[in-house]
Amino acid sequence: AQKVTQAQTEISVVEKEDVTLDCVYETRDTTYYLFWYKQPPSGELVFLIRRNSFDEQNEISGRYSWNFQKSTSSFNFTITASQVVDSAVYFCALFLIQGAQKLVFGQGTRLTINP
Amino acid sequence: DVKVTQSSRYLVKRTGEKVFLECVQDMDHENMFWYRQDPGLGLRLIYFSYDVKMKEKGDIPEGYSVSREKKERFSLILESASTNQTSMYLCASSQEVGRWDRNEKLLFGSGTQLSVL
Numbered sequence: 001a002q003k004v005t006q007a008q009t010e011i012s013v014v015e016k017e018d019v020t021l022d023c024v025y026e027t028r029d030t031t032y033y034l035f036w037y038k039q040p041p042s043g044e045l046v047f048l049i050r051r052n053s054f055d056e057q058n059e060i061s062g063r064y065s066w067n068f069q070k071s072t073s074s075f076n077f078t079i080t081a082s083q084v085v086d087s088a089v090y091f092c093a094l095f096l097i098q099g100a101q102k103l104v105f106g107q108g109t110r111l112t113i114n115p
Numbered sequence: 116d117v118k119v120t121q122s123s124r125y126l127v128k129r130t131g132e133k134v135f136l137e138c139v140q141d142m143d144h145e146n147m148f149w150y151r152q153d154p155g156l157g158l159r160l161i162y163f164s165y166d167v168k169m170k171e172k173g174d175i176p177e178g179y180s181v182s183r184e185k186k187e188r189f190s191l192i193l194e195s196a197s198t199n200q201t202s203m204y205l206c207a208s209s210q211e212v213g214r215w216d217r218n219e220k221l222l223f224g225s226g227t228q229l230s231v232l
């Protein structure tokens with residue numbers, strides 16, 4: 001069965017702190033994609049990153065970085081020097097392409113950055 | 116600007132009503148998806164479609180049906196709305212995976228908050 005687990009339901013930090021959002025996934029497929037989406041209070045899902053299962057390079061984009069480890073089935077997201085505008089719900093998701101092509105979401109982590 | 120458009124942002128219906136949620140994409144995407152979002156449960160897949168007139172059940176299809184008569188439009192139908200279908204409904208679309216480039220992703224609409232009274 002395919003599953004994505006975001007164990008942290010809510011995180012609250014003070015501005016400028018670094019924060020890591022955990023994501024663990026389960027699948028028997030050998031080829032898949034992993035995503036992170038941000039959902040600000042406005043409700044729209046904003047794409048952050050896509051990672052292919054065969055590419056374990058970590059990625060950095062400004063204050064955002066992602067650590068993909070296939071050996072532990074994890075795809076963690078770190079925000080460095082957090083800002084109030086980073087407050088949102090963050091979703092990790094697994095896209096299956098063998099058989100049914102569909103996106104399976106984790107439960108989401110609500111991140112609150114306090115000034 | 117490419118986008119996925121959901122016809123209503125807020126909708127209030129009564130128990131037993133037939134409800135149509137409409138989704139239109141302007142990117143000529145093959146794949147379209149309907150999710151519902153509930154606190155603590157994340158997004159759960161209701162139905163998806165790979166092409167016109169094709170549909171597949173997702174993880175929670177009970178109480179819902181879909182229609183895809185044209186490539187750009189994917190409708191979610193609640194045959195007889197019930198209070199436990201009060202939720203945020205999100206539509207998404209993407210190209211067929213075989214044509215994905217490095218930056219391809221699922222694009223989401225703004226969502227429809229449905230309240231069933």
